[in-house]
Amino acid sequence: MTGNRRKPAAFRIDPAPARPKAAKTPAKRKPRALTVPEIQIEPEPDDGPLVPARQPATGVARAIRWASLLTSSLAALFTLWAGLAVTGLIENLFERSELLGWIGTGVLAVAAFALLAITIRELAGLFRLRKLETIQRDAARAVSGDDRSAAASVLAALRGIYAGRADTAWGLARLKDSLEDIIDPADRMRLIERDLMAGLDETAGRIIARSARRVALITAVTPVAALDILLVAQQNLKMLRAIAAAYGGRPGAFGTFRLARMVIGHLAVTGGLALSDNLIQQVIGKGLIGRLSSRFGEGAVNGILTARIGLAALDLCRPLPFITGAKPALGDFLREIVSFDKGDGKG
Amino acid sequence: MKFSGIFDETRIAFGSMADAASGIVSPKVRLGVTGLSRAGKTVFITALVHNLLHGGRLPLFNASAEGRITRTYLEPQPNDALPRFAYEDHIEALTGKDRRWPESTRRMSQLRLTIEYNAESLISRTTHGGRLHIDIIDYPGEWLLDLPLLDQTYEAWSADVLSASRKPPRSHHANEWHTHLQTLKPLDDADEADARMAAHLFTGFLATIREASVQPSTLAPGRFLMAGDLEGSPLLTFAPLDVPTGERAPAGSLWAMMERRYQSYVDRIARPFFYDHFARLDRQIVLVDVLNALNTGPEAVADLKAALTKVLGCFRLGGAGRLTGLFARKIDRILFAATKADLLHHDSHDRLENIMAEIVADASGRAEIAGARIDAAALAAIRATREAIVSQNGEDLPCIIGIPKAGEAIGKDKFDGIAEAAIFPGDLPDDATAAFDGSFTGALKFARFRPPETAPAKALQAHGCFPQIRLDRALEFLIGDQFA
Numbered sequence: 001m002t003g004n005r006r007k008p009a010a011f012r013i014d015p016a017p018a019r020p021k022a023a024k025t026p027a028k029r030k031p032r033a034l035t036v037p038e039i040q041i042e043p044e045p046d047d048g049p050l051v052p053a054r055q056p057a058t059g060v061a062r063a064i065r066w067a068s069l070l071t072s073s074l075a076a077l078f079t080l081w082a083g084l085a086v087t088g089l090i091e092n093l094f095e096r097s098e099l100l101g102w103i104g105t106g107v108l109a110v111a112a113f114a115l116l117a118i119t120i121r122e123l124a125g126l127f128r129l130r131k132l133e134t135i136q137r138d139a140a141r142a143v144s145g146d147d148r149s150a151a152a153s154v155l156a157a158l159r160g161i162y163a164g165r166a167d168t169a170w171g172l173a174r175l176k177d178s179l180e181d182i183i184d185p186a187d188r189m190r191l192i193e194r195d196l197m198a199g200l201d202e203t204a205g206r207i208i209a210r211s212a213r214r215v216a217l218i219t220a221v222t223p224v225a226a227l228d229i230l231l232v233a234q235q236n237l238k239m240l241r242a243i244a245a246a247y248g249g250r251p252g253a254f255g256t257f258r259l260a261r262m263v264i265g266h267l268a269v270t271g272g273l274a275l276s277d278n279l280i281q282q283v284i285g286k287g288l289i290g291r292l293s294s295r296f297g298e299g300a301v302n303g304i305l306t307a308r309i310g311l312a313a314l315d316l317c318r319p320l321p322f323i324t325g326a327k328p329a330l331g332d333f334l335r336e337i338v339s340f341d342k343g344d345g346k347g
Numbered sequence: 348m349k350f351s352g353i354f355d356e357t358r359i360a361f362g363s364m365a366d367a368a369s370g371i372v373s374p375k376v377r378l379g380v381t382g383l384s385r386a387g388k389t390v391f392i393t394a395l396v397h398n399l400l401h402g403g404r405l406p407l408f409n410a411s412a413e414g415r416i417t418r419t420y421l422e423p424q425p426n427d428a429l430p431r432f433a434y435e436d437h438i439e440a441l442t443g444k445d446r447r448w449p450e451s452t453r454r455m456s457q458l459r460l461t462i463e464y465n466a467e468s469l470i471s472r473t474t475h476g477g478r479l480h481i482d483i484i485d486y487p488g489e490w491l492l493d494l495p496l497l498d499q500t501y502e503a504w505s506a507d508v509l510s511a512s513r514k515p516p517r518s519h520h521a522n523e524w525h526t527h528l529q530t531l532k533p534l535d536d537a538d539e540a541d542a543r544m545a546a547h548l549f550t551g552f553l554a555t556i557r558e559a560s561v562q563p564s565t566l567a568p569g570r571f572l573m574a575g576d577l578e579g580s581p582l583l584t585f586a587p588l589d590v591p592t593g594e595r596a597p598a599g600s601l602w603a604m605m606e607r608r609y610q611s612y613v614d615r616i617a618r619p620f621f622y623d624h625f626a627r628l629d630r631q632i633v634l635v636d637v638l639n640a641l642n643t644g645p646e647a648v649a650d651l652k653a654a655l656t657k658v659l660g661c662f663r664l665g666g667a668g669r670l671t672g673l674f675a676r677k678i679d680r681i682l683f684a685a686t687k688a689d690l691l692h693h694d695s696h697d698r699l700e701n702i703m704a705e706i707v708a709d710a711s712g713r714a715e716i717a718g719a720r721i722d723a724a725a726l727a728a729i730r731a732t733r734e735a736i737v738s739q740n741g742e743d744l745p746c747i748i749g750i751p752k753a754g755e756a757i758g759k760d761k762f763d764g765i766a767e768a769a770i771f772p773g774d775l776p777d778d779a780t781a782a783f784d785g786s787f788t789g790a791l792k793f794a795r796f797r798p799p800e801t802a803p804a805k806a807l808q809a810h811g812c813f814p815q816i817r818l819d820r821a822l823e824f825l826i827g828d829q830f831a
Binding site for chain 2: 005008011012174177178181182184190
């Protein structure tokens, strides 16, 4: 302790008013000069987070982004052309008849409004994704560093995100119950994980399983190769959106696109490890089913890939790192993928 | 402790096998509540039982928070020779009209708590259907100090006690006994009168240092202070002697007699106490009253450390393998808890935990090497205070509010046991080692509070449970894995 050490003090509380307040006879608390220990022991350096925060995607910094320069300038040209064309169109309309001109203006206004709304929604979606990332970082800090303020901000942010959702109402109510208790930050995160995340994890798991199965099925039955690529891509994007939505993100088109990019980056980082982990299962799945029918084999492989993408998305969107519960693994979905006979009814 | 005897090990092995066999159909956890006297064992057990019995709010205790516990009740304890833990009396004391903490424990008692829960695993469901017995033993903390005697010879013990008693502040209490000690000639023929006098004065010395409540490490042998039926028997009629090193006691001498009695004490009292109650524990919680030691001063903190290190050295720790666990039951989870954390604002709990970690450093290091899982927490089984910030002279002091016990005082403020007060107990040191070097003398004062008010009508209802700090976390760590 470097400053003045604070001496013990007592404050009487008047029994009459319900609200506790400081005493009328304040104990004298003279600041004393106390000998400072000569050796100030530095706090131990952190051993690094025990629960790894997600690695930020590493981009390669280039000197000049020629490609982006090209696209931006082309886009600017296109915007200019479009602006000119629309202005020309409206002017033309006014030349023909005033009424037509006003109608055109009105339609343009509606289009502009819609564009604005879409932009706002997209931005909000991106913002939400960013927020989930922030929460993840704070949560990792709360768990590993026992950081009280980080824990508090995680809790506040999560309550903001999940307020008003039916599937989280119960968990939020439970968390509110223990708000006043003295609980360590790491334990607080465990509570949140148990009360709030468990249900969402289940939802996300179901989404992944369903998508994986569907992708497997689509691959197996689609006659044209090009078509199945499109369908599979569409299914995957749909899954990404659904997972993000389950965890409180609301990605629009751009958000989904960004999420997809993050997922690819995430797979690139973690994919190697996961592959070696599950290689055997894959080989078995592929070998057995592949022997029965090459189409079904391809289906299984695609399904497994989809599940892997889904797991990566789950990693990215889940606001808390996995603390106590086991992280869902590919193996959890293998059975779902290869058993075509069982539909879950919800399609 | 080194278990020298094959006999002892065999006994433990047979006991463990019997436990393992019966554990399949009726699993039980022996929870060792370890703590020197006044560490809060009785209150901890009472609060634990009360919370479980009445479905207290324990958010971090998963089985309870998930609603998987269907029924909890007290059962007759397995050991017929022991009295039952006076749970109802303690609750009565805590919730009665004058709300006081239970009396200090004077005898051993046992309690079996049975929890029925929804079993998750198929094995649990088919074998015992989700029932868990928790056996807890309460005992006077003084007796715990007998454990280090198990592998100490009379001569070594004598030398230890004498050297400790010749150092201040103990030496102030030992004058009379030391004077008598000078007159004794260990090598001369034994005289019962001398032995009785020496034992009497030695007991007096122990009693005074216990009253001063500073130096727990030299309170052994524990039965001297709580003799019960054994009072006056030769088992308790011995005392340390100044004996020459490297020699053997001549037959018939006072030395030989004392040595024999010491050995009988160890064999007849200390050893059975250990083997019957501590040798086959599954889980252990070590309660450490750090705050009281800090109140008293750095010597007390150092002494607490010495005493706990000696005592904890006796336990059988280690991760239990599935097969080895069959023969050699070991403590595989051990929680070090700094009790009475409610005497501090929660801002300071981390520092409290650090100081405690320093006190139990040896023991926890050993446990870790042995493969046991360890955890540390600042804990209040019954939380007697709430928290507040008091602004004074432009400074915010994190305070606790409660009703201090009558007679407690901080500075010039004396408390009457009726009025509420906000207390700022001082800042704990950032650096745990400062608690040992004396730089904090006088800078801390932890007042004791009366038990919290729970409306008597509500005391037995589900939500009338005692508030607690981290009791749920302790439970989760100690027995949470049993609810599979």
